[in-house]
Amino acid sequence: MSTRIPRNATKVFYATESTTRTKPDGEVIRCAGREQRSTTFREARRFLDDLGVPGSVTVWTERSNRTDAYADRRADGTWTALDRLTGTWEPLPETKEGQS
Template sequence: MTTRIPRRATRVFYATESTTRTKPDGEVIRCAGREQRSTTFREARKFLDDLDVPGGVTLWTERSQQTSAYADRRADGTWVSLDRLTGNWVELPEQGQA
């Protein structure tokens, strides 16, 4: 599924699947899998929910030219979002309930 990102987009959400790999020495490392760019968090969330995988969503803004953590999908299917005021992760309601 591809999403067209407008040329002048001021915000872009990156949904990235989290996977693990085992190095030859037995160390397990976390790495990125499939990724999708979206113009809304709803599209990014749907991408990871449809894959039914853990992952994260980051947000790039045109004003700051930086990418920051926005939300994470855990292996059990729950979503948490970063509260910018407290720095804590808070659970998000299921999609369609908010």
């Protein structure tokens, strides 16, 4: 499930599975699980959907050389994306079969 990222890519999407662990004192912490780098959001979204797990997608851009939040997948399979203009998380539409 790995994707070859071209050396001259200007944008890279990181899909990361969210998992939880319980510390010896009983505290539950959130940590990262499997991860995939993709050249498109569609590939990153498909990775988490195929796993059927909650997770997040971040995007790195060459221009700013920063990694920013892009979208989240909840445990129930719904997606939300960050609207950069308003700073709010908004639901993403469901993908149709074959379009993911």
